[in-house]
Every structure is written in structure tokens, then in C-alpha cells.
Amino acid sequence: MRTTLIASALTLALGSAFAADAPVIGLITKTDTNPFFVKMKEGATEEAKAKGAKLMTAAGKKDGDNATQVAAIENMVAKGAKTILITPSDAKAIIPAIKKAQDKGVQVIALDSPTDPVSAVDALFATNNYKAGELIGQYAKVAMGGKPVKIATLDLFPGHPVGAQRHNGFLKGYGLQSLDAASNELAKPAEVVCMADTDGNQAKGQTAMENCLQKNPDINVVYTINEPAAAGAYNALKKAGKEKDVIIVSVDGGCQGVKDVAAGKIAATSQQYPLKMASMGVAAGVEYAKGGKKASGYVDTGVTLIAGKSVAGVDSKDTKTGLDLCWGNK
Structure with missing residues (x-):
């Protein structure tokens, strides 16, 4: 069931032309059709390429699809992701899956949408x-x-x-x-x-x-x-x-x-600026993988x-x- 869910509901992209020790970073968005999240994926892809990181991406079927996001976290942890960036669809229901990933040494950063409580993730990069x-x-x-x-x-x-x-x-x-x-x-x-x-x-x-x-x-x-x-x-x-x-x-x-x-x-x-959120998230993931320093707290990515x-x-x-x-x- 889990394999079927992942295969049918997730969009997964894992680069191959990287060094074996390249940092693996996951990006999980609410959907892969909303232009906001398309731009977020674009920012993460560009930054990962610039930093020499491997990027895995996944998305829910629709806004509110917590089950797919949980499956994505588990899949990314199993594939070696050291940082997961997520726009949580369900601010509370996603927390147990986040904690399991953190217990395995994975840094989790929320983008755009906070968890409830906000402290459930290591950091939040988002608009005020x-x-x-x-x-x-x-x-x-x-x-x-x-x-x-x-x-x-x-x-x-x-x-x-x-x-x-x-x-x-x-x-x-x-x-x-x-x-x-x-x-x-x-x-x-x-x-x-x-x-x-x-x-x-x-x-x-x-x-x-x-x-x-x-x-x-x-x-x-x-x-x-x-x-x-x-x-x-x-x-x-x-x-x-x-x-x-x-x-x-x-x-x-x-x-x-x-x-x-x-x-x-x-x-x-x-x-607001989703490309910036994702770029900053990937940069923080690379920093954690290479130096062990985690991002922390809330980072305001701006609003005009x-x-x-x-x-x-x-x-x-x-x-x-x-x-x-x-x-x-x-």
C-alpha cells in the first residue's frame, strides 16, 4: 500500500550527476500544480544545482493532503535526505512524521506555512x-x-x-x-x-x-x-x-x-517570494550537511x-x- 501510494501520488526527482557525498535535500510542497509551488520548486532546483546538492521533490494531490506528505517524508529519509523542506498541508497532523525524521538526524524546515506549533520544525522561512x-x-x-x-x-x-x-x-x-x-x-x-x-x-x-x-x-x-x-x-x-x-x-x-x-x-x-524561500532552504540544507549547523527560528522572507x-x-x-x-x- 505504501509503495503504491508513493508511486501514484508523489512526483519524485533525484539527480544522478552528482558526487557520492553530495548533500541530499528534499522539497515537499502542497501541490505541484499551483504556480506558487512551481516557483518554489524552481528556486530549490536552481539553488541545488548551484550548490552541488541532490534535490528530491514531492507534492500532495491537493491542498490538505497530509497522507501524501507523510509518505514523502518517510521516502526521503529512507533515500538519505539530510534536510527536508516542507510546506505543510496540515499544520498539526504532519508533526509526528516530522519528529520521526528529526529523531534520525534530519533537519526539517517549513517554507511558507508554519506547523502548529511553529517549534515543531527547526526553522520557518516564510512571509509574515x-x-x-x-x-x-x-x-x-x-x-x-x-x-x-x-x-x-x-x-x-x-x-x-x-x-x-x-x-x-x-x-x-x-x-x-x-x-x-x-x-x-x-x-x-x-x-x-x-x-x-x-x-x-x-x-x-x-x-x-x-x-x-x-x-x-x-x-x-x-x-x-x-x-x-x-x-x-x-x-x-x-x-x-x-x-x-x-x-x-x-x-x-x-x-x-x-x-x-x-x-x-x-x-x-x-x-511574497516563494523562490527566495526555497533558495534559502536549500542553502541552509547544504550548510547543515557540510558543517552540522542547523537553521533555527523564523526568517521573514519579505512582503511588498x-x-x-x-x-x-x-x-x-x-x-x-x-x-x-x-x-x-x-
């Missing part, structure tokens, strides 16, 4: 997702110019740390009742008239927005967990003839997302607000800058 949320919340508040607000939040799924941090950070940035960055719950002040889960998926984002509009057709601000969900929300708003009456803000800053900002579909997005139009008092960059940097910032 709460700050990313705050930036788009601040932007939306100024852009609304003091008008009464009815907000829809198109979230990830319950209990996910990144989803909670972005959601609660957005509310905090808007000046509304919220929760702090340590909470995995989603705040719901009175101004939020609709909350829906999207799994970060465009189709589900469109359905969620359609349902929200049925509940409250006067929604005028939409927060989305990421840009695919934002694209879905825009499609629903356009279908309803409301796309010019609603501000959509999001997080990720991928190239397509920045293009959507330039096209006026998204007002602003907080850009990209806006179609700047607003007073909120620092942002234009879409040209966003396209120059989109997910490839080192």
Missing part, C-alpha cells in the same frame, strides 16, 4: 502573513474613503495558520475587531457579512462569491486568501454586473495576480504591497515593479 493581511486591509480602508463597508472574506479552510493570519491581519489593517497572529480562528466583526472557504481555488472562489452576493448584494469589499480565489470572485462580480462597485484585495503577488491588478480586477495584493493605484499613507509599489519581482525575488 499577518503583515501581508494588514497591508491590504490598510489599503482597502483608505481606498473606501470612509464609506460604510460590507465585507466578504473568501478564506482558505478552517484551522489553517496561513489562512487565519491573512484573514485576521486584513481585519486588523482595516481597523476592525480581529484576533492576533497566534490564533488559528477567524474573526468575524459585524462588518463582515459573508465568510466562505475556497481552498484557494478559482472555481470555488467564484461559487463562494456568488453565494455571498445572494446573501448580501451590497458587498463592497472582498478579501481573498489568494489570487486564484480573487479571480473567481471577480468573475462572479462581473457576471452580476457589480465588478466596478467592489474593491477586491488579495495576497500572493504571482505574475498572473499582478497582471490582474494592472487590469483592474484586483485593487491591490501583498506580494502591489497596487493598481497608490493611496495616501500606505506604502506600495506599482504593477511594473510587481511584474519585475513576481515570485522571483532573491
Whole structure:
């Protein structure tokens, strides 16, 4: 069963043109189709090549696929990986597998998404997702110019740390009742008239927005967990003839997302840098393999607000800058 699972669910790449003592590093992402994780794999591949390391990669079938990630950890440890980089799909359920790997001397670094607790891994290289949320919340508040607000939040799924941090950070940035960055719950002040889960998926984002509009057709601000969900929300708003009456803000800053900002579909997005996360992770893996020094703690890999139009008092960059940097910032 285990062999079948690995063979059918994992994408495994192990270089062969390396010295026998080349460091072996594993990268496990939530999926291998989301452009965010494609860019992360690209960064890891480039850095591994530059550092003379062997890179193994694996991915879940979908966001939330913990079983595949557990199988990947076990497979990589068996094949000699000394460092595993992971974007955990389930922040709690993955921890026993991580601990087993650490007990065998493997360094485990989380990329982008923290475990719960964060201390379950040796280090976390990630965007400050709460700050990313705050930036788009601040932007939306100024852009609304003091008008009464009815907000829809198109979230990830319950209990996910990144989803909670972005959601609660957005509310905090808007000046509304919220929760702090340590909470995995989603705040719901009175101004939020609709909350829906999207799994970060465009189709589900469109359905969620359609349902929200049925509940409250006067929604005028939409927060989305990421840009695919934002694209879905825009499609629903356009279908309803409301796309010019609603501000959509999001997080990720991928190239397509920045293009959507330039096209006026998204007002602003907080850009993060997955290529940088992965590059830093591989470099830390090589350092551990060669010198025994482990990475530790949280490393902020940066966030930049990209806006179609700047607003007073909120620092942002234009879409040209966003396209120059989109997910490839080192």
C-alpha cells in the first residue's frame, strides 16, 4: 500500500550527476500544480544545482493532503535526505512524521506555512502573513474613503495558520475587531457579512462569491486568501454586473495576480517570494550537511504591497515593479 501510494501520488526527482557525498535535500510542497509551488520548486532546483546538492521533490494531490506528505517524508529519509523542506498541508497532523525524521538526524524546515506549533520544525522561512493581511486591509480602508463597508472574506479552510493570519491581519489593517497572529480562528466583526472557504481555488472562489452576493448584494469589499480565489470572485462580480462597485484585495503577488491588478480586477495584493524561500532552504540544507549547523527560528522572507493605484499613507509599489519581482525575488 505504501509503495503504491508513493508511486501514484508523489512526483519524485533525484539527480544522478552528482558526487557520492553530495548533500541530499528534499522539497515537499502542497501541490505541484499551483504556480506558487512551481516557483518554489524552481528556486530549490536552481539553488541545488548551484550548490552541488541532490534535490528530491514531492507534492500532495491537493491542498490538505497530509497522507501524501507523510509518505514523502518517510521516502526521503529512507533515500538519505539530510534536510527536508516542507510546506505543510496540515499544520498539526504532519508533526509526528516530522519528529520521526528529526529523531534520525534530519533537519526539517517549513517554507511558507508554519506547523502548529511553529517549534515543531527547526526553522520557518516564510512571509509574515499577518503583515501581508494588514497591508491590504490598510489599503482597502483608505481606498473606501470612509464609506460604510460590507465585507466578504473568501478564506482558505478552517484551522489553517496561513489562512487565519491573512484573514485576521486584513481585519486588523482595516481597523476592525480581529484576533492576533497566534490564533488559528477567524474573526468575524459585524462588518463582515459573508465568510466562505475556497481552498484557494478559482472555481470555488467564484461559487463562494456568488453565494455571498445572494446573501448580501451590497458587498463592497472582498478579501481573498489568494489570487486564484480573487479571480473567481471577480468573475462572479462581473457576471452580476457589480465588478466596478467592489474593491477586491488579495495576497500572493504571482505574475498572473499582478497582471490582474494592472487590469483592474484586483485593487491591490501583498506580494511574497516563494523562490527566495526555497533558495534559502536549500542553502541552509547544504550548510547543515557540510558543517552540522542547523537553521533555527523564523526568517521573514519579505512582503511588498502591489497596487493598481497608490493611496495616501500606505506604502506600495506599482504593477511594473510587481511584474519585475513576481515570485522571483532573491
